[in-house]
Amino acid sequence: MSNALENLLTEDRVFVPSPDFAKTANAQPGIYEQAEEDWAGYWMNQALKRVSWFEEPQSALDDANPPFYKWFTGGRLNLSYNCLDRHLEKAADKVAYHWIGEPGDKRTITYRDLHRQVGQFANALKALGLKKGDTAALYMGMVPELPVAMLACARLGVVHSAVFGGFSSDALADRINDARSTVVITQDFAWRAGKEVALKANADIALERTPSVRNVVVLRRTGSPVAMQEGRDLWWDEAIAGQPDTCEPEQLDSEDPLYILYTSGTTGKPKGIVHTQAGYLTQVLTTHSQVFDLKPDTDIYWCAADIGWVTGHSYIVYGPLGNGATSLIYEGAPNFPDFDRLWQIIEEYKVNILYTAPTAIRSFMKWGDEYPQKHDLSSLRLLGSVGEPINPEAWMWYHRVIGGERCPVVDTWWQTETGAIMISPLPGITKTKPGSATRPLPGLSADVVDEDGNSVPLGGGGFLVLDRPWPSMARTIYGDPDRFEATYWSRFPGRYFPGDGAKRDTDGYFWLLGRVDDIMLVAGHNISTTEVESALVSHPSVAEAAVVGRKDEVTGQAIAAFVTLRGNVTGDDALLKELRDHVAATIGPIAKPKSIVFTPDLPKTRSGKIMRRLLRDISENRQLGDVTTLANESVVEDIAAMATAQTTED
Numbered sequence: 069m070s071n072a073l074e075n076l077l078t079e080d081r082v083f084v085p086s087p088d089f090a091k092t093a094n095a096q097p098g099i100y101e102q103a104e105e106d107w108a109g110y111w112m113n114q115a116l117k118r119v120s121w122f123e124e125p126q127s128a129l130d131d132a133n134p135p136f137y138k139w140f141t142g143g144r145l146n147l148s149y150n151c152l153d154r155h156l157e158k159a160a161d162k163v164a165y166h167w168i169g170e171p172g173d174k175r176t177i178t179y180r181d182l183h184r185q186v187g188q189f190a191n192a193l194k195a196l197g198l199k200k201g202d203t204a205a206l207y208m209g210m211v212p213e214l215p216v217a218m219l220a221c222a223r224l225g226v227v228h229s230a231v232f233g234g235f236s237s238d239a240l241a242d243r244i245n246d247a248r249s250t251v252v253i254t255q256d257f258a259w260r261a262g263k264e265v266a267l268k269a270n271a272d273i274a275l276e277r278t279p280s281v282r283n284v285v286v287l288r289r290t291g292s293p294v295a296m297q298e299g300r301d302l303w304w305d306e307a308i309a310g311q312p313d314t315c316e317p318e319q320l321d322s323e324d325p326l327y328i329l330y331t332s333g334t335t336g337k338p339k340g341i342v343h344t345q346a347g348y349l350t351q352v353l354t355t356h357s358q359v360f361d362l363k364p365d366t367d368i369y370w371c372a373a374d375i376g377w378v379t380g381h382s383y384i385v386y387g388p389l390g391n392g393a394t395s396l397i398y399e400g401a402p403n404f405p406d407f408d409r410l411w412q413i414i415e416e417y418k419v420n421i422l423y424t425a426p427t428a429i430r431s432f433m434k435w436g437d438e439y440p441q442k443h444d445l446s447s448l449r450l451l452g453s454v455g456e457p458i459n460p461e462a463w464m465w466y467h468r469v470i471g472g473e474r475c476p477v478v479d480t481w482w483q484t485e486t487g488a489i490m491i492s493p494l495p496g497i498t499k500t501k502p503g504s505a506t507r508p509l510p511g512l513s514a515d516v517v518d519e520d521g522n523s524v525p526l527g528g529g530g531f532l533v534l535d536r537p538w539p540s541m542a543r544t545i546y547g548d549p550d551r552f553e554a555t556y557w558s559r560f561p562g563r564y565f566p567g568d569g570a571k572r573d574t575d576g577y578f579w580l581l582g583r584v585d586d587i588m589l590v591a592g593h594n595i596s597t598t599e600v601e602s603a604l605v606s607h608p609s610v611a612e613a614a615v616v617g618r619k620d621e622v623t624g625q626a627i628a629a630f631v632t633l634r635g636n637v638t639g640d641d642a643l644l645k646e647l648r649d650h651v652a653a654t655i656g657p658i659a660k661p662k663s664i665v666f667t668p669d670l671p672k673t674r675s676g677k678i679m680r681r682l683l684r685d686i687s688e689n690r691q692l693g694d695v696t697t698l699a700n701e702s703v704v705e706d707i708a709a710m711a712t713a714q715t716t717e718d
């Protein structure tokens with residue numbers, strides 16, 4: 069970015085917390101100022117207040133060797149103890165998880181049940197020879213045994229490395245080898261959209277080239293037959309048979325590793341992000357309580373992400389269980405058996421807090437208002453969003469149709485690497501603006517800088533940086549500390565660069581503008597994909613949009629748009645012209661797409677993020693780059709065919 073990033077979209081709708089919500093909110097005014105007086109001390113207070121310690125830490129932050137920061141050194145604790153044992157005295161019979169299987173089967177799991185299952189499975193892992201410091205790969209769907217396996221590892225100090233169940237055998241093999249996992253925990257099949265996903269068979273292909281693996285534990289989920297290798301594979305039931313259901317938690321050091329989670333980024337081999345114990349737990353518990361305003365005694369909380377992603381690690385497993393919440397886990401697809409599955413579940417369980425992603429919200433919009441409108445959603449009192457910038461129109465729809473204009477919407481910016489939410493409203497305090505993640509949470513700090521690292525004045529855009537360490541920060545890339553430094557800490561020395569662009573408005577609110585690799589340079593203007601996409605999505609015919617810059621002889625790059633239409637709308641030349649004019653009218657002629665392709669779907673990662681890199685390849689008639697993290701491989705070929713058929717130019 070040679071110039072600051074253009075600031076095109078202005079949004080002046082403002083939503084103020086209702087007095088009722090504000091009165092009882094967990095986070096009250098004054099908290100930012102209080103945290104700012106001594107931010108390290110603020111985190112120390114959170115750590116002492118929210119975490120149960122075997123030994124309390126001596127200091128908050130050790131910054132002797134940046135960027136390899138340490139938090140809460142000298143402390144000893146166990147996360148499984150914090151998530152389970154400490155609730156038993158007062159809340160043993162409280163529901164930890166309501167689990168809903170895709171075919172309709174249900175389970176209710178109390179804290180007592182979960183404690184037993186975790187104890188028993190931890191003993192089973194011990195019997196397989198797993199001990200502190202070993203790594204176990206978890207390749208599972210959304211079944212209760214996935215959190216059980218994570219917590220059993222955490223109980224023993226075994227590092228878990230969860231690999232999303234939608235990944236291929238190649239992706240699994242690479243991740244097993246990189247982390248040198250000795251045990252793989254998987255299941256026969258997983259249910260997804262009425263079909264059986266062959267997890268064990270995929271794992272078997274991976275296991276042909278993973279020399280470190282000694283054993284495979286297989287949960288029976290659907291019951292369809294799978295091959296079992298004598299001496300290596302055993303059923304979950306066999307593994308726990310005869311094992312006692314209590315297991316003493318290891319007293320771990322604050323900085324012992326907790327898990328590895330791979331994040332692919334845009335290029336190169338996946339990075340094994342390492343999180344440790346105490347800092348991670350402290351920030352996850354704090355943010356889960358403050359941002360979602362969790363009232364553990366009354367709330368039914370539902371984070372609809374996959375546990376295989378960081379959102380699930382932090383806000384389905386460690387945050388909610390550590391805070392003693394009652395959560396929901398749903399196994400399957402949101403449109404199975406019909407488009408109203410989520411709304412039916414919310415009505416049935418009287419869900420109070422819902423956390424989902426913009427990609428899901430835009431799908432719900434596309435499917436139509438009639439599905440949520442069939443159900444009583446009046447139990448909802450707070451809505452959250454994560455994973456991508458939420459377009460103002462999607463935000464408004466979520467607020468109006470799902471939240472009944474009654475629920476605060478918290479747009480939460482963070483990453484696998486940050487471990488927990490960083491930039492987000494506090495629902496009882498912050499005035500929200502649709503599309504803005506507002507400001508860093510108490511105790512945290514961020515800035516928007518230009519190429520030379522100078523802070524960009526309010527009203528301008530540039531690179532987002534985090535200019536202060538935070539407790540749940542990634543500690544390294546597994547096995548590659550140099551890459552950790554080079555990737556995140558070298559672009560702006562002394563500061564963390566997440567790879568995202570952002571602008572700040574005159575109130576100091578942050579507007580996330582997507583990955584800087586995606587930013588377009590059109591006739592000397594740096595234009596963010598997010599702003600043009602949001603302008604397209606604000607047209608009533610558009611459900612979803614992705615834009616990329618493609619090479620152009622005159623302007624350097626030209627804006628190429630890919631648009632998915634709502635419900636029954638068909639894309640014709642008239643609509644094409646209308647959309648281009650709409651963008652010009654909303655944010656200015658400079659951002660008018662040169663071409664628009666109508667497509668039934670967009671290429672997305674398996675966590676729902678649009679893969680603009682592939683659309684750039686299509687737009688510039690290149691061979692497609694790496695497609696291994698793509699959720700739907702055939703979609704790119706369909707789009708390529710359509711792009712050649714319908715090309716618009718001035």
Ligand code: 6R9
Pocket residue numbers: 331377378379453454455456457458479480481482483484485505566567568580581582583675
């Ligand atoms: C939690 C998660 C991280 C990247 C991040 C950014 C994008 C996430 C966002 C958002 C705008 C938000 N992102 N939340 N962009 N507004 N509220 O998604 O982690 O999978 O590692 O992705 O996602 O680009 O850098 P991860």
